[in-house]
Amino acid sequence: MVKKVSQQRDLFESERSFRLLVEGVADYALYMLDPNGVITSWNIGGERIKGYTPEEILGQHFSRFYTEGDRASGKPARALGIAREKGRYEEEGWRVRKDGTFFWASVVIDPIYEDGELIGFAKITRDITERRNAQIKLEEMQKQLAESQKFDALGQLTGGIAHDFNNLLMIISGSLHILKKSSDDDPKLERAMSAIETATRRGAALTNQLLTFARRQSVNPQAIDFAERIASIREVLDAGVGSSVRIALDIASDTWPVRADVSELETALLNLVINARDAMPDGGTVTIRARNTALDEPPLTGDFVSISIVDTGLGIPSDVLDKIFEPFFTTKPIGKGTGLGLSQVHGFAHQAGGTIRVASELGEGTTFTILLPRGTDQPSRDTAGAASFRGSGTVLLVEDNPDVALVSIGLLEQLGYHVRRVADAEAALREIEKNGVDFVFSDIVMPGKMDGLSLAHHLRQIRPGLPILLATGYSDVAAGVRGDFPILRKPYEIHELSEAISKLPR
Numbered sequence: 001m002v003k004k005v006s007q008q009r010d011l012f013e014s015e016r017s018f019r020l021l022v023e024g025v026a027d028y029a030l031y032m033l034d035p036n037g038v039i040t041s042w043n044i045g046g047e048r049i050k051g052y053t054p055e056e057i058l059g060q061h062f063s064r065f066y067t068e069g070d071r072a073s074g075k076p077a078r079a080l081g082i083a084r085e086k087g088r089y090e091e092e093g094w095r096v097r098k099d100g101t102f103f104w105a106s107v108v109i110d111p112i113y114e115d116g117e118l119i120g121f122a123k124i125t126r127d128i129t130e131r132r133n134a135q136i137k138l139e140e141m142q143k144q145l146a147e148s149q150k151f152d153a154l155g156q157l158t159g160g161i162a163h164d165f166n167n168l169l170m171i172i173s174g175s176l177h178i179l180k181k182s183s184d185d186d187p188k189l190e191r192a193m194s195a196i197e198t199a200t201r202r203g204a205a206l207t208n209q210l211l212t213f214a215r216r217q218s219v220n221p222q223a224i225d226f227a228e229r230i231a232s233i234r235e236v237l238d239a240g241v242g243s244s245v246r247i248a249l250d251i252a253s254d255t256w257p258v259r260a261d262v263s264e265l266e267t268a269l270l271n272l273v274i275n276a277r278d279a280m281p282d283g284g285t286v287t288i289r290a291r292n293t294a295l296d297e298p299p300l301t302g303d304f305v306s307i308s309i310v311d312t313g314l315g316i317p318s319d320v321l322d323k324i325f326e327p328f329f330t331t332k333p334i335g336k337g338t339g340l341g342l343s344q345v346h347g348f349a350h351q352a353g354g355t356i357r358v359a360s361e362l363g364e365g366t367t368f369t370i371l372l373p374r375g376t377d378q379p380s381r382d383t384a385g386a387a388s389f390r391g392s393g394t395v396l397l398v399e400d401n402p403d404v405a406l407v408s409i410g411l412l413e414q415l416g417y418h419v420r421r422v423a424d425a426e427a428a429l430r431e432i433e434k435n436g437v438d439f440v441f442s443d444i445v446m447p448g449k450m451d452g453l454s455l456a457h458h459l460r461q462i463r464p465g466l467p468i469l470l471a472t473g474y475s476d477v478a479a480g481v482r483g484d485f486p487i488l489r490k491p492y493e494i495h496e497l498s499e500a501i502s503k504l505p506r
């Protein structure tokens, strides 16, 4: 007898503590349903997650936690059916709180039997919205990482090719210049030479786009007033799209200056606008939009200007969308597209410290958005052209490649300079020490302990007044120069060289 009482008390105690446990669990909604799905018990977790008090929810059907669509398709009843048949039902899906908001739920339903008869269901629901969001974010980041690794690998390859090609083109175009000077007026020869010239230009344009894609372009980032830039290339853009396509501008008047390389920005805009034209064979409007925006998406944080090129054209199918930035990817017929336009834009945006995004709807149109960091220094105005420039004095040319050197010497001499050439930085320092020069024109990538950039920095210290111009076919270093020294891109033509020299601070 005594024993029985204590047994009952134990049972009562353990039932009580079990009930307290269930009622007190706040992270899980733990509750019972009757065999028809009507709620017969409720705990604090249910109240916290779904927002109902026990008074509100006891006696209600559990289907009210489902979305309207799920209810319409009979999902709640199906869940109970599966739990009965299989002994358990498990799912992740959207559920609705009392206030109408959705949460991502992990749901388990177990049937409860007594003496072989179904008396109801035990239901456990957890709010895993945050975990799901974290998972989605992780997957997104992994995708982005894979994407950027793909572009890095492609960039290595294209950058390497483009670099070697630029040196070759430099030799071709420079030698051509010298040939032209000395050629007699044989029309056949002249035609041949002008064909070589055109091909060389085209080659230079292609390698330039490849370099930009590889983010190895030697850029000269500076603050740019976007509205002003657009105005000054408006004619080129209009000519680019032809007569059936109109360009509309929507540039907020308070748009900050952007920090980027001017000519790369112009090329990118032209590439995007021409793509938009091609997507609108029956004509339409391309809108160029600019807005200020603050980003907090590391590594993109701070003030940016968002520049959108909006078309109302064919749109891009989703299976194509993943590939459009890859070099040589094109859907255009042979001879119409090389597939380098968007590669240039992609490389440009990233090298400028920004990014590019695309949104497209089939049949509705496409929006490309370049995000560029805000420029904080004063936007520079165009300086006067240097067409009639003629130089005098002695240039020290620092160039390791003898063929390139020969061409550069030819061009510099045509501009009126006396040229002395050395093959590396150490020799340059000795030469300056011994004889003195009027300015230094150095390649950036050179063999030896010191490259062109270190040479320039060193000279700035020991000879602060000595003008320095750098040249490069490509350079990872160049991206880090950040406008410290003017940089000339190879292959350059004589007018580009003279313009660069005329802009040197003296």
Ligand SMILES: Nc1ncnc2c1ncn2[C@@H]1O[C@H](COP(=O)(O)OP(=O)(O)OP(=O)(O)O)[C@@H](O)[C@H]1O
Pocket: 271, 275, 276, 279, 311, 313, 314, 315, 316, 320, 324, 325, 329, 330, 331, 332, 336, 337, 338, 339, 340, 341, 342, 343, 366
């Ligand atoms: N605005 C757009 N609308 C629809 N499709 C586009 C748009 N812009 C680009 N595309 C698609 O992306 C592909 C790649 O574009 P990209 O500019 O890199 O090369 P391309 O225009 O084909 O050739 P290229 O620019 O070198 O002359 C295009 O062939 C086209 O299929």
Ligand SMILES: [Mg+2]
Pocket: 271, 274, 275, 337, 340, 341, 342
């Ligand atoms: Mg294109």
